[in-house]
Amino acid sequence: MISIALVVAAITTAIAYFVDWLPEQASEERQGIDLVFWVTVAICIFFFAVVAAVSIYSGVKFRVRPDDESDGPPIHGHTGLEIMWTAIPTLCVTVIAVLSAVVLAQNDSPKGEPLRVEVLAQQYAWQFTYPDQGGIKATNLYVPIDRSTKLVLRARDVLHSFWVPEFGQKQDAVPGIVTTLVITPTKTGEYRVICTELCGLGHALMRTRAIVLSQADFDAWAREQPQGGGSAGGGGGGGEIDAKGIFTANCAACHTLSKAGTSGQVGPTLDELSLAPPAVEQQIRRGGGGMPPFGNQLSDDEIEALVQYLTGSNE
Ligand code: CUA
Secondary structure, eight states: OHHHHHHHHHHHHHHHHHSOOSOOOOBSHHHHHHHHHHHHHHHHHHHHHHHHHHHHHHHHHSOOOTTOOOOOOOOOOOHHHHHHHHHHHHHHHHHHHHHHHHHHHHHHSOSSSOEEEEEEEETTEEEEEEGGGTSEEESSEEEETTSOEEEEEEESSSOEEEEOGGGOOEEEEOTTSOEEEEEOBOSOEEEEEEEOSOOSTTGGGOEEEEEEEOHHHHHHHHHHSOOSSHHHHSOTTTSOOOHHHHHHHHTTTTOEEGGGTEEOOSSOOSTTOOOOHHHHHHHHHHOBTTBOOOTTTSOHHHHHHHHHHHHTTTO
């Protein structure tokens, strides 16, 4: 039985270890997450091997012989066995729980003063705001390498969950509460941001990119961005509203529109929009048909610009 267990354990360990299941490591937090993962996998392999060995051994050794009509012996409990199969799993889940708690607590503490990024999740797009960089807004997450970034997550409508596989840890965005996630990237490059909480029709497409830059490149990127929060300062009649920018920031994840270069597949294509401007405005303000409302999110001027952009009523 022991030799069967060893064979099963060797096969499953080889599959777990030699197949390259996991994405590359690109953050400090990922190491702790991987440790918890591998400890859990090791425990699972051990018990799978034991159970498989007992099953295979019993199947071979105790199977019914031809013409054997006799019944097996009656068995009524075994206190020692019951104590064992309660105590061992309790011990295992306790080990996993304590290890996870330690890793999560460690991952929660940033190294030095973190960069703050506010993350807004909504059906079906991500928006990132940089309060300490003049309120820059972006649809991709730009972060510097070797410095902790503290994501402050909010959800506008339903549950979403922020995940970059290469960074390891996930964090839910929950309507009504604020959650945080610390990431400390260790590799420059582009990674996928994935929503990992089923949030509606467009859930599978609620993706964007996390772009890790050197500190100098990050500073240069931040300088090039139009400063956000400007509707208070630079608003009024003078400021030209960038309708295409509003469209790509808010609508691109779901809608295809050739002139904006977007290819979202969740909602209808807007290339041949046949609605009159008032109907388009109504749809943007109130939502409906699976689309969330934007009335509280965009200013009246922005909605007007967007309606004109979509209906071509000023061209
Ligand atoms: Cu948002 Cu799934």
